[in-house]
Amino acid sequence: MKFSDKHIHLVSFDVPWPADYGGVIDVFGKLKAMHALGVKVHLHCFQYGRKEPDVLTNFSNTVHYYQRNESRTLLFNRLPYIVISRANEELLVKLAADDFPILFEGLHTSYFLSDPSIQHKRRIVRAHNIEHDYYKQLARHERNFARRYFFNAESSKLLKYEKVLANATAIAAISEKENIHFSHQYQNSFLLPAFHLHDKVNSRPGKGEFALYHANLSVNDNVEAAEFLMNEVFKELNIPLIIAGQNPTDEVKELFTKPSIHKLIADPSAEQMEELVSNAHVQVLPAFSISGIRLKLLHSLFNGRFCLVNPMMTANTGLESLCIHAETAEDFKKRISEIFRIELKQTEIDRRQLLLNELYSNNKNAEILLNNLFDGA
Numbered sequence: 001m002k003f004s005d006k007h008i009h010l011v012s013f014d015v016p017w018p019a020d021y022g023g024v025i026d027v028f029g030k031l032k033a034m035h036a037l038g039v040k041v042h043l044h045c046f047q048y049g050r051k052e053p054d055v056l057t058n059f060s061n062t063v064h065y066y067q068r069n070e071s072r073t074l075l076f077n078r079l080p081y082i083v084i085s086r087a088n089e090e091l092l093v094k095l096a097a098d099d100f101p102i103l104f105e106g107l108h109t110s111y112f113l114s115d116p117s118i119q120h121k122r123r124i125v126r127a128h129n130i131e132h133d134y135y136k137q138l139a140r141h142e143r144n145f146a147r148r149y150f151f152n153a154e155s156s157k158l159l160k161y162e163k164v165l166a167n168a169t170a171i172a173a174i175s176e177k178e179n180i181h182f183s184h185q186y187q188n189s190f191l192l193p194a195f196h197l198h199d200k201v202n203s204r205p206g207k208g209e210f211a212l213y214h215a216n217l218s219v220n221d222n223v224e225a226a227e228f229l230m231n232e233v234f235k236e237l238n239i240p241l242i243i244a245g246q247n248p249t250d251e252v253k254e255l256f257t258k259p260s261i262h263k264l265i266a267d268p269s270a271e272q273m274e275e276l277v278s279n280a281h282v283q284v285l286p287a288f289s290i291s292g293i294r295l296k297l298l299h300s301l302f303n304g305r306f307c308l309v310n311p312m313m314t315a316n317t318g319l320e321s322l323c324i325h326a327e328t329a330e331d332f333k334k335r336i337s338e339i340f341r342i343e344l345k346q347t348e349i350d351r352r353q354l355l356l357n358e359l360y361s362n363n364k365n366a367e368i369l370l371n372n373l374f375d376g377a
Helices: 022-036 054-058 072-076 089-095 131-141 145-167 176-186 220-233 250-254 270-279 295-303 329-339 346-359 362-373
Strands: 007-012 040-047 062-067 102-105 123-127 170-173 189-191 211-214 241-245 263-266 282-285 306-309
Touching (some): 007 022, 022 040, 022 362, 170 362, 241 270, 250 263, 282 295, 282 329, 295 306, 306 329
Parallel strands (some): 007 040, 211 241, 211 282
């Protein structure tokens, strides 16, 4: 195999298992795809709550763990908290001990990017977002004053810190929006679409009995989406909505205090979530900010039936033609009623498979990444 004798370091901002939210889905999908191509991956993970799962050893040559420094004193550092809290000298020693190229997952892990001891290596940074824009959007949607202050301060720090990317051999941008930004700023960016957990489209033809919104329910953008759906879209629809996801806030729980046909499923298992996505008739996925690509959209297209979204959800993804779009609450109501009168046909599933294979093939995209890491090897 072309890459069977190759070694790389992969530095992950979190332990990428369970692969249950966007960022770690991308990391784990990438890890599996590179392993399948014969690459020997030396995985480095920052820990802040997650365990050390055995499954990672199935796809890695070595796995190393580092405790993330969550001291509040770091909030007053001039560097972004997401970066300085992952500055671990033990990691640098391991990265500098050989000539293997390095993949830094996110600006989060880039503290040592410009360190002299690794300047002889190829060093690629995976850009999941334009981070200062992402944190500005988080601040805009945040209701808690202290958290809003943190997001705004972090955004300002990230804007200044981003210049470190000029030291990267290349930047692997997750969508065209990010690629345009980084290409303009640093002239060393290439497009590398999101990795995922699927080998083929497993959508079931026919009809389901309910609509589904699934997300991390502690993220303020997702809380806003849940409130929009419950208060403005499904309030007068006689169609059941299930909202499912990790760590629902009190605001989300408050939406379900009165008896109704709608249901909250908090902290579902991976198996339970798979069943929900597969059995739903439509995934209703509004977004109120543009950032990278929403991995839940890819997950829904691979495993679910219809996807009803607003333009912010599909922006810069190339997936617009596979989704049904709405903007206002009235648009969503109308589209949902229409969707529940039709069945998903096998021809639509086949069309979905063709486009997803073209844009989001893990194997093809892993080869693009590895060619950049090994300078066209």
